[in-house]
Amino acid sequence: MADFSFSVVLEPQPDGGFTVAVPALPEVVTEGDTEDEALANAGEAIRAILAYRRDKGLTIPDDADPKIRRVTVAA
Numbered sequence: 001m002a003d004f005s006f007s008v009v010l011e012p013q014p015d016g017g018f019t020v021a022v023p024a025l026p027e028v029v030t031e032g033d034t035e036d037e038a039l040a041n042a043g044e045a046i047r048a049i050l051a052y053r054r055d056k057g058l059t060i061p062d063d064a065d066p067k068i069r070r071v072t073v074a075a
Helices: 035-055
Strands: 009-012 018-021 029-032
Touching: 009 035, 018 035, 029 035
Parallel strands: none
Antiparallel strands: 009 018, 018 029
């Protein structure tokens, strides 16, 4: 079994908790009440998707290199 490392985007939610997305694995979106819980849930979701991809003969992508920028617009 190989080790994989993926970048995640951890987004605090207005009412508390965090949402986590994995840019290299767009099917992975999860959440948690704390940062630690959200990251643990992301780890579980990543493992599940990697297992699914292996079982189906799908490729496991390389990690993405997400860039987060701010765009300001008048609306």
